[in-house]
Amino acid sequence: MMNGFKESWITNSIDFETVCWAQNKGKELASGTDQLSTSQLRKFFGELRRIESDYERYKEDIPLLTVKLAYATGRNKKSKIKDFYRYFKEMDKAYRSSDNKKESFYRMVKIIESIVAFHKFSGGN
Template sequence: MEFKNEWVTTQINSDTVNWASEFGRKLAKNKLDNRGQEIRDSKLTTSQLRKFFGEVKRQQALGFNSTDFILLKPKLAYAVGRTKKADSCLHDFYKVMSLAIDTVKDEKHFKNFIKIFESIVAYHKAAEEAKL
């Protein structure tokens, strides 16, 4: 299932939660190569995720500012540039978050973005702890 802009702009529904569950679990696991072997250290680490999440929560505490919010994209791009693995889950995270960031135009969108992101973080943590 693909990320849908209307989850940010209109409403969050059960499809959103199902997608966040699938995406969070995917990010928490190493990718597989074309032979079905795990690619070591390709998963999104908790620290990578929490660093970005912390910045989003900081912005939430200060109140929505479109300029500050859109500047999350270069911060995320920098993290992608620092990763040494071309097949890292960080790249997948960047693609989805970039699309979601571009969709946020006002306070309502920002609140929906945060709820979706919180869901991803929760499912990532549960999968990382091997509880899902």
């Protein structure tokens, strides 16, 4: 469990505690001079949406999401993308523990969508 993240949010169900966690993470990513840019977040989120649009066709791309974030983290050393990378790794670990269930992937997308929304709400550029 990292920073209050619970694996059950991915494997079982999302609840109000999940939303509070996402709100805190979105706010953290939008704060400071090293804030994560909205374009970085949206680019990654767009990739999630592409996979979600046809899960059976694109599910083999899910393991590559970590690679894409690792690359973005390496390119942007002064950004909080490293923090987002760590959050995603926890979610990905929970997804894999669910035997890669489609419903678990959809919950992961919803949680990341919540982080994106709260990041923007908190003033993310």
